[in-house]
Amino acid sequence: AQKVTQAQTEISVVEKEDVTLDCVYETRDTTYYLFWYKQPPSGELVFLIRRNSFDEQNEISGRYSWNFQKSTSSFNFTITASQVVDSAVYFCALILNSGYSTLTFGKGTMLLVSP
Amino acid sequence: DADVTQTPRNRITKTGKRIMLECSQTKGHDRMYWYRQDPGLGLRLIYYSFDVKDINKGEISDGYSVSRQAQAKFSLSLESAIPNQTALYFCATSSTGGFGYTFGSGTRLTVV
Numbered sequence: 001a002q003k004v005t006q007a008q009t010e011i012s013v014v015e016k017e018d019v020t021l022d023c024v025y026e027t028r029d030t031t032y033y034l035f036w037y038k039q040p041p042s043g044e045l046v047f048l049i050r051r052n053s054f055d056e057q058n059e060i061s062g063r064y065s066w067n068f069q070k071s072t073s074s075f076n077f078t079i080t081a082s083q084v085v086d087s088a089v090y091f092c093a094l095i096l097n098s099g100y101s102t103l104t105f106g107k108g109t110m111l112l113v114s115p
Numbered sequence: 116d117a118d119v120t121q122t123p124r125n126r127i128t129k130t131g132k133r134i135m136l137e138c139s140q141t142k143g144h145d146r147m148y149w150y151r152q153d154p155g156l157g158l159r160l161i162y163y164s165f166d167v168k169d170i171n172k173g174e175i176s177d178g179y180s181v182s183r184q185a186q187a188k189f190s191l192s193l194e195s196a197i198p199n200q201t202a203l204y205f206c207a208t209s210s211t212g213g214f215g216y217t218f219g220s221g222t223r224l225t226v227v
Contacts, residue, residue: 006157009155033214035216043203043220043221043223044218044220044221045205045218045221047216050214091157091158095214099211100165102148102160102163102173103148103160103207103209103216104160105150105157105158105159106157107155107156107157108155108157
């Protein structure tokens, strides 16, 4: 069975600081997909990124970047120059490429960005 | 209209009452899911359905039941609600390959 660990329960930063959210996963499968979701205070889940296990290239989208390292089973998420609007709970998730798998979530990291 | 609609959005119910949470989707997806979110515990899978005739238990199915009335509809029932079922419930759909998850806006359930 797969498992996703987000060891950071809560992170507090001041606006404009960079912050990295850690995600470590466990699976015996070689093909899988990793995800990050954002949950703002309003409660909905916002999809941020999906990454294939075969693609270890880092990805950047504006102030967001993701570092995927299969050697350490990690898929970390960095926010550069954080803003108050980044305050949210962030979830890392994993699904196997078996066709019969379901999405498994980590416990989430609450990020609080203060002005 | 939203791709995945959950009703009600908020509900307060009493211990012992039967309650149904409803989910409908316009994505045309075969697969539907019910997740529960508790603070600090992330989202945990309650039940899932890969097609209309398929129902599977998830990680935390005790105390819950589901009904897949049609491809587009998947309901979650609490036969006798208890306070520790107070949580945020999400319905989701996905394509046959298991990707392209689309989540509803959530139902906030409080059992008093």
